[in-house]
Amino acid sequence: MLIETDVVGLPVLVVGPSALTEPAVRRYRRAGAQVIGVESPTGVTPVLAEWARLAVLVGDARQWPQARAALAGSALVVEEAAPDTARGRVILVGAGPGGTGLLTIDGRRALADADVVLTDRLAEVGDVAALAPGAEVIDVGKLPGHHAVPQTEIERIMVERALAGLTVVRLKGGDPYVFGRGGEEVAAAVGAGVPVTVVPGVSSAVGVPGAAGIPVTHRGVSHVVTIVSGHVPLDDQRARALADLGGTVVVLMGMHNLVPIAAALERCGLDPDTPAAVVERGFTPDQRSLVGTLGTLPGLVERGGAASPAVIVIGDVVRQSQVWARRAGARALEVVG
Ligand code: SAH
Numbered sequence: 001m002l003i004e005t006d007v008v009g010l011p012v013l014v015v016g017p018s019a020l021t022e023p024a025v026r027r028y029r030r031a032g033a034q035v036i037g038v039e040s041p042t043g044v045t046p047v048l049a050e051w052a053r054l055a056v057l058v059g060d061a062r063q064w065p066q067a068r069a070a071l072a073g074s075a076l077v078v079e080e081a082a083p084d085t086a087r088g089r090v091i092l093v094g095a096g097p098g099g100t101g102l103l104t105i106d107g108r109r110a111l112a113d114a115d116v117v118l119t120d121r122l123a124e125v126g127d128v129a130a131l132a133p134g135a136e137v138i139d140v141g142k143l144p145g146h147h148a149v150p151q152t153e154i155e156r157i158m159v160e161r162a163l164a165g166l167t168v169v170r171l172k173g174g175d176p177y178v179f180g181r182g183g184e185e186v187a188a189a190v191g192a193g194v195p196v197t198v199v200p201g202v203s204s205a206v207g208v209p210g211a212a213g214i215p216v217t218h219r220g221v222s223h224v225v226t227i228v229s230g231h232v233p234l235d236d237q238r239a240r241a242l243a244d245l246g247g248t249v250v251v252l253m254g255m256h257n258l259v260p261i262a263a264a265l266e267r268c269g270l271d272p273d274t275p276a277a278v279v280e281r282g283f284t285p286d287q288r289s290l291v292g293t294l295g296t297l298p299g300l301v302e303r304g305g306a307a308s309p310a311v312i313v314i315g316d317v318v319r320q321s322q323v324w325a326r327r328a329g330a331r332a333l334e335v336v337g
Helices: 018-030 046-051 059-063 065-071 105-112 151-163 182-191 204-211 236-245 255-267 297-304 318-327
Strands: 011-015 034-038 054-058 076-080 089-094 116-119 136-139 167-172 196-199 225-229 248-252 275-280 288-293 310-314 334-336
Touching: 011 018, 011 046, 018 034, 018 054, 018 059, 034 046, 046 065, 054 059, 054 065, 089 105, 089 151, 089 182, 105 167, 105 196, 116 151, 151 167, 151 182, 182 196, 204 248, 204 275, 204 310, 225 236, 236 255, 255 275, 255 297, 255 310, 275 297, 275 318, 288 297, 288 318
Parallel strands: 011 034, 011 054, 054 076, 089 167, 089 196, 116 136, 116 167, 225 248, 288 334
Antiparallel strands: 248 310, 275 288, 275 310
C-alpha cells in the first residue's frame, strides 16, 4: 500500500504488536514521516501522544483502550488491519538488461506495491528504493562478505515473507525465465502454496545485440535464433547441432568459455568466416562491441579485453550492424577485426 498524503516531517506513532507494525513503520518512514513505533497497550505515554499528529493503530491495537484514551483529542487516529497472512504473494519481475527505461509498466507497478524487494546484481534499474518506496529492499546479490546469497536461501526468504502476508517482488536481470532461475523460484512459491505471477522483461539475449545494431533475426538473412548458455563449454554434439541449424547463435554467460565455444563450433562445421560479435555492458554508458568472425573473435577479445556482462552473437546478422552504420554514415562504436 502506498501512502499518497504528504506526510513529510509529520510526527507519526505506529501502534501495535511489532510483528504487525513493521510494514506500516517502513511505509511511513519512506514517505518522509518521523515515526515512532509503540508495541505495548500502555506504551502511548502522554508525552508521545502530545508529540504525535497522526497515530496508526494496527491489528490488535485497534482494541487497546489505553492507547485510544491517551490519543483522544490530540492526534488524528487511523486504523489499519493487520497484514493478512493469506494475502501474501510473490511477483517475479524482469528488470530488463539495464536502466529504468527497460522496466515494463507492470514491473514498475509491482515495485510500487511491494512490501519486500529481493534484487540482485544484474537487475540494474537504478534506485530500487525510489521505485519501491514502501518496501524493504534486500540485495541478494551480495552479503557483507560479497558472497551471493545461495539460491535456496533466496527462495526461503521469498516464501517466508509471502507466507507472512507480504507482497514480495523478486527483481531479476533481463527476463526471469531466460537463464534466470525464474522457474525454480516459481516452483518454490507454488510448492509453498504462495500465489506467484511473472512479469516478463526484455532479455539481454535479444535486447543487447539490438542495442549494438544487430537484429537477432532478419528477413533473408536469418530466421532462426538459438540462445545458449556458455556457462560450460559446448560439447561436440551440441556444437554440431548448432552448426547444422544455422541462423543466429546468441551465447549468454559465455565470455570465460569463448575460446572453447568458438573452437567447438568451428570443429563441428561452422565456417570460421561467420560474422561474430561480443557486446559488452549493453545499455550502459560503457557499452562496447567487438566485431569480427568466429575465427578472429577470441583473439580480438584477448587483445581488447572484455568486461562483463557480455553477450556473444554468431551469425550473418552481425554484418547488419555494419551495413546500417555505413549507410547512416555513423562512426561505429566498435572495435572491428
Ligand atoms: N535473465 C537474463 C540473463 C541472465 S544470465 C536475461 O534475460 O537477460 C546473465 C548473462 O546475461 C550475462 O552473463 C550476459 O551474458 C547477459 N547480460 C545480462 N545483462 C547484460 C548487459 N547489460 N549487457 C550484456 N550482457 C548482458
